[in-house]
Amino acid sequence: MSGQRVDVKVVMLGKEFVGKTSLVERYVHNRFLNGPYQNTIGAAFVAKLIHVGEKAITLGIWDTAGSERYESMSRIYYRGARAAVVCFDLTDSSSYARARFWVNEVRNCEEHCKIYLCGTKSDLVQNDRSARGVDYHDVQDYTDEIKAKLFETSSKTGQNVDELFQIVAEDYVNVTAFQVMTEDEAAVNLAEKKKSTYLFSCCHQ
Numbered sequence: 001m002s003g004q005r006v007d008v009k010v011v012m013l014g015k016e017f018v019g020k021t022s023l024v025e026r027y028v029h030n031r032f033l034n035g036p037y038q039n040t041i042g043a044a045f046v047a048k049l050i051h052v053g054e055k056a057i058t059l060g061i062w063d064t065a066g067s068e069r070y071e072s073m074s075r076i077y078y079r080g081a082r083a084a085v086v087c088f089d090l091t092d093s094s095s096y097a098r099a100r101f102w103v104n105e106v107r108n109c110e111e112h113c114k115i116y117l118c119g120t121k122s123d124l125v126q127n128d129r130s131a132r133g134v135d136y137h138d139v140q141d142y143t144d145e146i147k148a149k150l151f152e153t154s155s156k157t158g159q160n161v162d163e164l165f166q167i168v169a170e171d172y173v174n175v176t177a178f179q180v181m182t183e184d185e186a187a188v189n190l191a192e193k194k195k196s197t198y199l200f201s202c203c204h205q
């Protein structure tokens with residue numbers, strides 16, 4: 001993948017063991033690795049081409065290490081990101097507290113980075129509702145407050161995984177289209193302004 005042009009930098013953030021790598025594995029390779037847990041060291045990069053309508057764009061996904069040992073390194077990876085997928089494990093309330101930490105970090109440092117909160121391992125809470133450690137409504141309220149989007153995913157079953165990254169890509173395309181539009185509008189306004197300034201100055205000479 002080296003040298004590949006990336007349109008959108010996406011960073012995966014969240015406490016260790018919440019399932020960031022599994023989410024990327026499911027999305028990019030459509031598989032769920034059942035073997036023993038291996039923590040990410042530093043970060044891993046993968047690129048994926050995705051279509052939004054007629055438009056093809058490449059997501060460059062940085063999967064960071066969740067261990068607090070690598071916290072300062074993770075900061076390097078969200079620099080310049082347009083989307084942050086901030087993950088927490090739906091069965092583990094401490095991982096939700098950690099997710100809020102990352103949300104604050106990103107909001108303070110990257111004003112153009114959109115935030116997607118992702119509650120992982122939804123298969124575990126679907127099978128056993130008492131396993132849920134994070135209240136859905138609390139998270140939804142927080143998501144609204146920070147103007148983010150919320151997904152509950154399972155990398156095991158694949159639930160909502162493609163949908164999450166598709167929305168990331170769509171939001172990017174829409175925001176870019178909006179920026180182009182406003183830039184075009186600004187150019188028109190400027191041209192209009194120049195014309196009227198010219199008329200004004202002609203009439204008053």
Ligand SMILES: Nc1nc2c(ncn2[C@@H]2O[C@H](COP(=O)(O)OP(=O)(O)OP(=O)(O)O)[C@@H](O)[C@H]2O)c(=O)[nH]1
Binds near residue numbers: 039067
């Ligand atoms: N049941 C279930 N288990 C999951 C799911 N996603 C991940 N896991 C398991 O959770 C453990 C941690 O998953 P990882 O994807 O390695 O977690 P991570 O967030 O990348 O961890 P770090 O690399 O340490 O930051 C593994 O044992 C996975 O098999 C899921 O959707 N459902």
